[in-house]
Amino acid sequence: MTITPADLAWKDADTPFNTRFQDIYFSTDAQAEVHRVFLEPASLPTRVNREPRLTVAEFGFGSGLNFIVLATLARQAGCRLHFLSAELNPFRRTDLARTRGRYTDSAQRAMFDELVTNYPPLLPGWHRRSLGNGAITVSLFFGDVRDFVTELAARHAYGVDAWLLDGFAPDRNPRMWEDDLFPTMAATSRNAATVTTFTSAGRVRRGLEQAGFAMRRVDQRPIKRESLAGVCENQSPRPVPPSCVQVLGGGIAGCSVAAHLALQGIAVRLVEPMGQLATHASSMRAAQHARLLADGSVQAGWRAASHLYSLAFTRGRQGLRSGGAVQLPGPNATVDKLERIARTYADSGDWLAWADARTIGGLTGWPTRHSQPGLYFPDAPAVDLKLLSCDLASTPGITIEYGAGADPALPTVYAFAHGAIRHPQFGHYRLHALWGQLETVTMSTPPALPVLGDGYLLPWDDCVMVGSTYEYTPWRPEAATTHNLAKLAGLDFTWRGRQRAARLTTPDRMPLVGSLGEQWVSLAHGSMGATSAHLAGALVQSSIMGWIAPVSVDVAGSVDPARFGRRQQHRQHSR
Ligand SMILES: Cc1cc2nc3c(=O)[nH]c(=O)nc-3n(C[C@H](O)[C@H](O)[C@H](O)COP(=O)(O)OP(=O)(O)OC[C@H]3O[C@@H](n4cnc5c(N)ncnc54)[C@H](O)[C@@H]3O)c2cc1C
Ligand SMILES: C[S@@+](CC[C@H](N)C(=O)[O-])C[C@H]1O[C@@H](n2cnc3c(N)ncnc32)[C@H](O)[C@@H]1O
Numbered sequence: 001m002t003i004t005p006a007d008l009a010w011k012d013a014d015t016p017f018n019t020r021f022q023d024i025y026f027s028t029d030a031q032a033e034v035h036r037v038f039l040e041p042a043s044l045p046t047r048v049n050r051e052p053r054l055t056v057a058e059f060g061f062g063s064g065l066n067f068i069v070l071a072t073l074a075r076q077a078g079c080r081l082h083f084l085s086a087e088l089n090p091f092r093r094t095d096l097a098r099t100r101g102r103y104t105d106s107a108q109r110a111m112f113d114e115l116v117t118n119y120p121p122l123l124p125g126w127h128r129r130s131l132g133n134g135a136i137t138v139s140l141f142f143g144d145v146r147d148f149v150t151e152l153a154a155r156h157a158y159g160v161d162a163w164l165l166d167g168f169a170p171d172r173n174p175r176m177w178e179d180d181l182f183p184t185m186a187a188t189s190r191n192a193a194t195v196t197t198f199t200s201a202g203r204v205r206r207g208l209e210q211a212g213f214a215m216r217r218v219d220q221r222p223i224k225r226e227s228l229a230g231v232c233e234n235q236s237p238r239p240v241p242p243s244c245v246q247v248l249g250g251g252i253a254g255c256s257v258a259a260h261l262a263l264q265g266i267a268v269r270l271v272e273p274m275g276q277l278a279t280h281a282s283s284m285r286a287a288q289h290a291r292l293l294a295d296g297s298v299q300a301g302w303r304a305a306s307h308l309y310s311l312a313f314t315r316g317r318q319g320l321r322s323g324g325a326v327q328l329p330g331p332n333a334t335v336d337k338l339e340r341i342a343r344t345y346a347d348s349g350d351w352l353a354w355a356d357a358r359t360i361g362g363l364t365g366w367p368t369r370h371s372q373p374g375l376y377f378p379d380a381p382a383v384d385l386k387l388l389s390c391d392l393a394s395t396p397g398i399t400i401e402y403g404a405g406a407d408p409a410l411p412t413v414y415a416f417a418h419g420a421i422r423h424p425q426f427g428h429y430r431l432h433a434l435w436g437q438l439e440t441v442t443m444s445t446p447p448a449l450p451v452l453g454d455g456y457l458l459p460w461d462d463c464v465m466v467g468s469t470y471e472y473t474p475w476r477p478e479a480a481t482t483h484n485l486a487k488l489a490g491l492d493f494t495w496r497g498r499q500r501a502a503r504l505t506t507p508d509r510m511p512l513v514g515s516l517g518e519q520w521v522s523l524a525h526g527s528m529g530a531t532s533a534h535l536a537g538a539l540v541q542s543s544i545m546g547w548i549a550p551v552s553v554d555v556a557g558s559v560d561p562a563r564f565g566r567r568q569q570h571r572q573h574s575r
Helices: 030-042 044-050 065-077 093-102 106-118 145-155 181-187 202-211 252-263 298-314 335-348 357-364 385-393 424-429 477-488 529-545 553-559 563-573
Strands: 008-012 015-018 053-059 080-087 125-131 136-142 160-165 189-197 214-219 226-232 244-248 267-272 285-287 325-327 353-355 374-377 382-384 398-402 412-414 432-443 451-453 455-460 463-467 493-505 512-515 519-523
Touching: 015 093, 030 044, 030 065, 030 160, 030 189, 030 226, 044 053, 044 065, 044 160, 053 065, 053 145, 065 080, 065 106, 065 136, 080 145, 093 106, 106 125, 125 298, 136 145, 145 181, 181 189, 181 202, 202 214, 202 226, 244 252, 252 267, 252 385, 252 398, 252 519, 252 529, 285 455, 285 529, 298 529, 298 553, 325 357, 335 353, 335 374, 353 357, 357 374, 382 385, 382 455, 432 477, 455 477, 463 477, 477 493, 512 529, 512 553, 519 529, 529 553, 553 563
Parallel strands: 053 080, 053 160, 080 136, 160 189, 244 267, 244 412, 267 398, 325 451, 412 519
Antiparallel strands: 008 015, 125 136, 189 226, 214 226, 285 382, 325 374, 353 374, 432 463, 432 493, 451 455, 455 463, 512 519
């Protein structure tokens, strides 16, 4: 499940050396080399000042030096940068953190610190992170460069403005420089896309020329003789993203889509019929924690990706309480199942850990109550969905219209949850409103952090939220209260009130996220909207802009609204 990290030796305190490829990541004049070899010959310092938006694709993310230098320039110039990079053997976060001494400039240091904080775990595939207040997007692909290029050609209609080829030297790492990669690069290039690389190998120059790049040698004396730079002219125009999009629904799903679009410079009309945002399911305080699976399914992929993406995307925003959470065995997860989850993800990083009953007792502050082990998520926050929705909707570029109708002339994203049940366009999805209830109590000794398992206990200020029910047909509120409070048997508490709302669900319990042609959806987040709404926001924004989705084709397919039609066709064909 995990990907092999970089095998490093350290030449001095902050200079890594790759022992597998027997090569360095950067030379002693690292920053000057980035400018001299990769940025200047591609005119990138000028282009970030000229272009509102640039897409750069790199072979070999390594320590992220190229990224940090370019992202800092782009941020200072006000250019929105999308930096996509492939890395087969990623640094561990601790190794990455060791290279901090490379950055003496305070703006670069700030960008680097943000990268380290949000650096993905060592799981194969795509990881998207939004840095610099959303101006910088980094899409890391942990895997082989060949899959990276193939995926970009197939799924990134937006195209690439500049390629940085920074694999180890061709004689030490020929796989990174195979001829057939170059035509695929050309096919993914926007008009006048540049390529720069430190190598001067004739084979690489000829390969790029044959693929359509006009190449030249760049004098690198006295450091080395030369490097290569090129440009790919006469490419066909690429689709242009819309300048304005309308989002229907001001819950967490709609607000997250709106924020993702606005952060990319797309004006958003956010329509909400009630007089305020997040009045329904998104008025809850919730656990921002996807109940992980370890069965290798696409659902497992979606949940892990949602969890990790939401942690990074919401970090530091209003409404978040980041104290960690524990997950104990419950009706849907036996000890064995939780242990499997721990084993599946344990080597990928420190975002989850297996904890024995004693450790759990220490974490919750209830030393004698727990008799079973469980999972500990050190970063998982509790979230006030209303505060977070309002924070996301305050992103510059979003105009909120309360009580207004839909504008039929605008590209539209439907994120109106139960509003879809009565909408003719969504009749055939068999959407269902699954009601739920949360209690608010005060306790003499509340848990120190959210405890999930059989429902959840969520401490918040002086209160604890206790929930929640799953009501296929709505229960009497008093009956739901009795059901919820049974979780507090043996504890000293006072009941303070209840909150009810409907969760929208599909028959397969996965959300509906993606494109319906010229319209898009982020619907049916069920009982996991606190995590899934954000990855959904990124998927919808990507689809609208022609960007590759930040998850695999299979995982994107598991939430694609077209999946039900596909399954039906498959059943008909196999009869
Ligand atoms: C009791 C309970 C506990 C929960 N606990 C958790 C938890 O711990 N963790 C977790 O991840 N999730 C939890 N959830 C689920 C989570 O709350 C939802 O998944 C999430 O809030 C759904 O967000 P949404 O924006 O899709 O829907 P909503 O919040 O329902 O927002 C939809 C919005 O669309 C608006 N609307 C309706 N019709 C129209 C229209 N025609 N045009 C425009 N707008 C319209 C509505 O007014 C509403 O503001 C819980 C849910 C409940 C009920
Ligand atoms: C010279 S280093 C890159 C330095 C990096 N750009 C930086 O700024 O630190 C080359 C990188 O290519 C990666 N790499 C090697 N073979 C690869 C492959 N087949 N696919 C993807 N990455 C690969 C290595 O792990 C290494 O991190």
